[in-house]
Amino acid sequence: MNSTIGTxxxxxxxxxxxxxxxxxxxxxxxxxxxxxxxxxSGTIITAGFCAGLSAYGHCFGGILMRxxxxxxxxxxxxxxxxxxxxxxxxxxxxxxxxALGVAIIPPYETYITYETYIAPGxxxxxxxxxxxxxxxxxxxxxxxxxxxxxxxxxxxxxxxxLCKLMAIGLISLTQVYAFLALAWLVVDFDPPLxxxxxxxxxxxxxxxxxxxxxxxLSTHIRQLENFAGVMNFVIFPMFFISSALYPLWKMREASExxxxxxxxxxxxxxxxxxxxxxxxxxxxxxxxxxAGTTLMFALxxxxxxNPERAAAGGKVTR
Amino acid sequence: xxxxxxARHRLASCLTLGLLALGYQCSAQAEVVYVSNxxxxxxSLIDLDSLEVIDTFAVGQRPRGITLSGDxxxxxxxxxxxxTVQVMDLAxxxxxxxxxxxxxxxxxxxxxxxxxxxxxxEDDALVTVVDVNSHQxxxxxxxxxxxxxxxxxxxxxxxxxxxxxxxMLHWIDTATNQLIxxxxxxxxxRHVEFNxxxxxxxxxxxxGGTVSVVDVSTRQIIRKLNFEIRGVHRDKIQPVGIKxxxxxxxxxxxxxxxxxxxxxxxxxxxxxxxxLVGRRVWHLEFNxxxxxxxxxxxxxxxxxxxxxxxxxxxxxxxVGRYPWGLAVKP
Numbered sequence: 001m002n003s004t005i006g007t008x009x010x011x012x013x014x015x016x017x018x019x020x021x022x023x024x025x026x027x028x029x030x031x032x033x034x035x036x037x038x039x040x041s042g043t044i045i046t047a048g049f050c051a052g053l054s055a056y057g058h059c060f061g062g063i064l065m066r067x068x069x070x071x072x073x074x075x076x077x078x079x080x081x082x083x084x085x086x087x088x089x090x091x092x093x094x095x096x097x098x099a100l101g102v103a104i105i106p107p108y109e110t111y112i113t114y115e116t117y118i119a120p121g122x123x124x125x126x127x128x129x130x131x132x133x134x135x136x137x138x139x140x141x142x143x144x145x146x147x148x149x150x151x152x153x154x155x156x157x158x159x160x161x162l163c164k165l166m167a168i169g170l171i172s173l174t175q176v177y178a179f180l181a182l183a184w185l186v187v188d189f190d191p192p193l194x195x196x197x198x199x200x201x202x203x204x205x206x207x208x209x210x211x212x213x214x215x216x217l218s219t220h221i222r223q224l225e226n227f228a229g230v231m232n233f234v235i236f237p238m239f240f241i242s243s244a245l246y247p248l249w250k251m252r253e254a255s256e257x258x259x260x261x262x263x264x265x266x267x268x269x270x271x272x273x274x275x276x277x278x279x280x281x282x283x284x285x286x287x288x289x290x291a292g293t294t295l296m297f298a299l300x301x302x303x304x305x306n307p308e309r310a311a312a313g314g315k316v317t318r
Numbered sequence: 319x320x321x322x323x324x325a326r327h328r329l330a331s332c333l334t335l336g337l338l339a340l341g342y343q344c345s346a347q348a349e350v351v352y353v354s355n356x357x358x359x360x361x362s363l364i365d366l367d368s369l370e371v372i373d374t375f376a377v378g379q380r381p382r383g384i385t386l387s388g389d390x391x392x393x394x395x396x397x398x399x400x401x402t403v404q405v406m407d408l409a410x411x412x413x414x415x416x417x418x419x420x421x422x423x424x425x426x427x428x429x430x431x432x433x434x435x436x437x438x439x440e441d442d443a444l445v446t447v448v449d450v451n452s453h454q455x456x457x458x459x460x461x462x463x464x465x466x467x468x469x470x471x472x473x474x475x476x477x478x479x480x481x482x483x484x485x486m487l488h489w490i491d492t493a494t495n496q497l498i499x500x501x502x503x504x505x506x507x508r509h510v511e512f513n514x515x516x517x518x519x520x521x522x523x524x525x526g527g528t529v530s531v532v533d534v535s536t537r538q539i540i541r542k543l544n545f546e547i548r549g550v551h552r553d554k555i556q557p558v559g560i561k562x563x564x565x566x567x568x569x570x571x572x573x574x575x576x577x578x579x580x581x582x583x584x585x586x587x588x589x590x591x592x593x594l595v596g597r598r599v600w601h602l603e604f605n606x607x608x609x610x611x612x613x614x615x616x617x618x619x620x621x622x623x624x625x626x627x628x629x630x631x632x633x634x635x636x637v638g639r640y641p642w643g644l645a646v647k648p
């Protein structure tokens with residue numbers, strides 16, 4: 001699945017003999033960064049790093065490019081990320097087409113089909129899977145050694161991780177919009193045109209939240225094989241115990257404690273934020289909770305990130 | 319300085335008052351919709367600009383069919399369980415008269431002469447003709463069992479009544495108030511509607527699940543429309559209310575418990591779309607310029623507003639219990 005990892009250019013500028021010379025390393029693609037001086041010992045020193053904002057931007061550009069190349073080279077992953085929500089939309093939602101339409105809930109002002117209801121949740125599903133897959137890729141990067149390459153950058157680790165989050169988020173957005181285009185074509189999901197623009201920041205924030213959760217989890221996953229646990233204990237519960245598939249009032253009809261569980265799930269608020277923004281409305285409570293939990297998980301991920309474990313095989317480089 | 323301040327303050331006040339007055343004038347000119355709430359014995363008043371209920375009035379028992387007088391100053395209300403047709407003055411919203419309508423009036427139609435009301439008396443198998451000026455019953459015409467739908471041709475020559483149990487359209491000549499002919503349609507005809515030039519008549523059959531298009535000159539059915547909605551059982555597709563746009567482009571058919579309105583191309587008779595509205599949608603009404611279509615959704619107790627250009631439901635507005643009839647006042 002991640003066969004292309006490490007074969008793509010775009011990692012942050014590193015150089016020197018301490019750089020791992022594995023076949024998968026591609027860091028030589030950036031040899032002439034003027035902001036760096038290479039020493040005999042192979043450590044990287046910044047010359048007036050100070051390099052300022054451009055260095056930060058360069059770093060982000062590099063990471064984004066790497067994620068982008070990984071994305072375009074893994075067409076099957078792109079397709080599967082679209083097929084999954086489309087199956088939900090076309091097959092699952094068709095069966096429940098007439099299940100809703102008995103109560104009008106904000107942001108809707110009239111009765112809606114089930115397809116219309118679950119489309120925002122499915123957008124978030126794409127972000128959820130991508131966010132969690134990013135955690136998988138972090139573990140993979142760790143095992144393959146490319147994480148060590150990344151961490152050799154002189155820039156703060158928090159910035160590197162944030163860049164990774166943003167890069168994954170931006171790549172995910174293209175998948176979400178591809179899905180929205182298909183949803184518009186396949187079923188009658190047609191929010192106002194402006195909604196596609198107003199939803200952009202909400203989708204990006206959601207991508208950051210789920211990426212941050214993924215990153216946080218990756219700090220606790222020791223081996224790649226443990227990812228199945230993430231599927232069972234994180235992705236599925238987060239998706240099902242939320243307002244993505246059923247409105248909260250419907251959940252409350254079924255059980256009160258399920259309703260409260262849904263409310264405690266940050267994914268619910270992310271879905272509601274996206275749902276409202278698709279109709280040009282701001283759900284302030286959802287925004288506050290989503291932004292707050294994003295910040296919390298990002299901090300936890302950065303603080304909990306262990307560079308020694310990240311540098312695969314216990315070979316500590318710093 | 320203080321003088322300048324005072325002058326500025328006064329100017330601001332004048333401007334505010336002016337704007338308020340303008341706003342009031344605008345809101346006074348806005349179109350409103352009257353909705354009869356069958357179970358609440360009330361009428362809801364909806365502002366078509368804000369799409370909100372702005373008032374509710376108590377009327378007779380079980381109000382169903384409602385229609386405006388020709389000049390729009392009065393509203394006639396079939397108060398079915400009060401066995402009367404009430405007349406509401408729309409300037410004061412007071413009931414100013416009760417017309418003798420025969421028993422259990424359900425639907426009625428006002429002749430273009432603005433004088434004669436043709437009322438279907440569901441329990442008596444009669445159509446009662448009432449003079450709204452003299453408040454007298456002019457005639458009573460025997461029709462089939464459970465008369466319901468009523469329509470008058472644009473030229474005023476024909477009044478059509480449907481009888482739910484006899485499954486017929488009854489052709490009444492308004493010159494003589496005599497039953498001239500009957501047209502057999504599918505089971506349980508509920509509503510009839512003439513097109514703009516009066517050449518065609520659309521009749522819905524609730525149990526039959528069809529709409530029959532009848533040529534007025536021959537009084538024969540020329541086309542039958544069927545409906546099919548993905549995910550909705552066929553038994554639930556029960557056509558009731560019909561509205562035909564004046565430009566001859568669309569026919570809208572309310573499909574009862576299917577909770578959808580069918581959009582039909584009035585030229586090719588092809589069903590173009592199904593619009594999801596509230597539960598048990600029965601009667602429909604256009605606003606003045608036909609940019610909006612309104613539907614009374616009985617079970618969900620709301621009125622859905624449809625943008626006719628975009629063929630999209632834009633809002634569903636909560637009204638009283640079991641909204642039945644609609645009348646738009648320009």
